[in-house]
Amino acid sequence: xxxxxxxxxxxxxxxxxxxxxxxxxxxxxxxxxxxxxxxxxxxxxxxxxxxxxxxxxxxxxxxxxxxxxxxxxxxxxxxxxxxxxxxxxxxxxxxxxxxxxxxxxxxxxxxxxxx
Numbered sequence: 001x002x003x004x005x006x007x008x009x010x011x012x013x014x015x016x017x018x019x020x021x022x023x024x025x026x027x028x029x030x031x032x033x034x035x036x037x038x039x040x041x042x043x044x045x046x047x048x049x050x051x052x053x054x055x056x057x058x059x060x061x062x063x064x065x066x067x068x069x070x071x072x073x074x075x076x077x078x079x080x081x082x083x084x085x086x087x088x089x090x091x092x093x094x095x096x097x098x099x100x101x102x103x104x105x106x107x108x109x110x111x112x113x114x115x
Contacts, residue, residue, distance in 0.1 A: 019084045027077030034072035039065045 042064050045052045056064075 015088065019081065019088070022084065023077040023080040026080040027073040030076030031069040031073040035065060035069040038068035 042056075042061055046056055046061060047053070
């Protein structure tokens with residue numbers, strides 16, 4: 001039975017904080033892009049199209065824009081967290097599990113099996 005040291009736990013906590021910060025930044029960047037990408041056509045259509053002018057009030061416009069930004073934030077942050085978790089789990093794996101090539105076929109695994 002192995003014991004867990006304080007330094008090991010501090011290292012894992014620092015890694016988790018760094019990963020969550022990277023994911024937050026990735027999500028914020030995606031949200032900023034999605035805000036602009038959804039605001040321009042939404043505001044332009046409300047100014048130019050009679051149906052949109054009559055049926056989409058300012059609250060509806062804000063809801064359209066914020067929904068796109070929120071979805072982009074969570075999708076980008078989740079993708080970043082999953083990619084970092086995959087990367088770090090592969091780094092911490094034992095050596096006999098890191099060799100993912102099968103010697104019998106003579107061809108490498110598809111790209112989605114590689115780290």
